[in-house]
Amino acid sequence: MILQVENPVVEVHDLTVSYDRKPVLWGIDLTLPAGALVGVIGPNGAGKSTLIKAMMDLLPVGSGYVRIFDKPIDEVRNRISYVPQRESVDWDFPASVFDVVLMGSYGKLGLFKRPRKADKDAAMEALQKVGMQAYADRQISQLSGGQQQRVFLARALAQNADIYFMDEPFAGVDIATETAIIELLRTMREQGKTVIVVHHDLQSATEYFDWVVLLNMRLVASGPTEQILTQELLEQTYGGKLTVLTKVGELLRKQEFPSREA
């Protein structure tokens, strides 16, 4: 079941991506609504990270195209932000927390310009939003995993973009950080931002997202969470891993999709 929307913020058309001639994503066709918290869900190796990287044109694409805000991506780069996987950078890099968050302003500044006071204030404010203002001068190698994730999030917030791509922001963080992050994402949604999150935990997915994309190399489903996270579609996505699925199925039945907390 693949639902399309009118006036999408992201439109992916017939997207195919291969690594080394081996296809990782096949003929993806999807549209995402504005102001939604979107979860990209699927098993390991399903191409979840590849999909969001391809959406941002960070990878060579075999065929197809992506439009964001109905424009080619290079025209809207300054409205896009990205939270890469935490492990993708070297945390021993000689930089402070504030240095990293300030990077959020680099895209808008353009060539040769240095961050001004307004940019520094925005960076500090972003740190406050993730509860890390006390760590501004801390060397990044001294942070815990959850704190690293908050710093990455603060960097994206400092950018004040309209659409955010996040690669596994909940991976390996403590429960306090997870709660803080999801609260933040909900606030962002209320401000009309679109947030696309690669996620691997099915149990929290029902609660976190209002739109879900199920992926396993091909697009299995895309639509509002209640219609998509069904036993049948999950089985299609995850294949025959029944034990896990039955457990999730039971969980879904028990919860009966409680209406989201306001």
Place this chain on the structure above:
Amino acid sequence: MNAFWIILTGSLVATCCSLLGCYLILRRMAMVGDAISHAVLPGIVIAFLFTGSRDSVPMLIGAGLLGVLTTFLIEFFHRYARVQADASIGVTFTWLFAIGIILISVFAGQVDLDQDCVLYGEIAYVPLDLWITEGGLSLGPGTVWTLGFVTILIILFITFGYKELFLTAFDPAFAAAIGISTTAWYYSLMTAVSLTTVASFESVGAILVVALLVAPPATAYLLTDKFKSMLLISVLAGIIASVAGYYLAVWIDGSIAGAIATVTGIEFTLAFLFSPTRGILLKRKQLQPVQH
């Protein structure tokens, strides 16, 4: 006066190399610096064959092109032939360097270059090669002028490209996502390394450029957690090595370039032993994050 010119030459080479080296080691590409410093040789020889002089400008251009070609080939073999990055580096630069050596030996009669000079340099001869105007005024060694020009270029490059160079070294994926061209900055950095290498090869030689590209930045990395301080400490370490290296060479009556590189090694060892944050002897107890 000779001592002054030699130390100034060494310090200029050290400044360029130490600054660019910081970016190379943080990108885990120190060995690419090594590769470029060797692979520019055919560029130097070809430029020489075309112009018939040891004029700096054609050599800078020839070597600059070869340097970019080297980085391109390394990327190419790594990405498309799927060879490991270090194997790709090893194949590319030894091959290009070998071509340079063959060119020198074949055209030995026409080329006023020899392998020893290229490999080890001879900083002691720098004061002999004076730039004398038509009016007979001596403006000091030509090498110093070339190096001074390259040093200014490198400092301008790092000043104006500071935030892009910083970001693309730390998190290239994020840089690309927000519209900063990682490829353009990568090749600009590699061009800068090529220019530095070729401007330095006459004085310290291809092999010892590597010492100055890697050792002072590695020393600075051990001594600070701030990137700007790392750049400054690295330059300072490079200049100290030039001065101390010169007097060491005079004292033991040995090779100046060798002595400079030796001092960079001593500096690194001292930092490794006595760094307040990372040194093995004086390391502070790591701060443990408080659990809430």
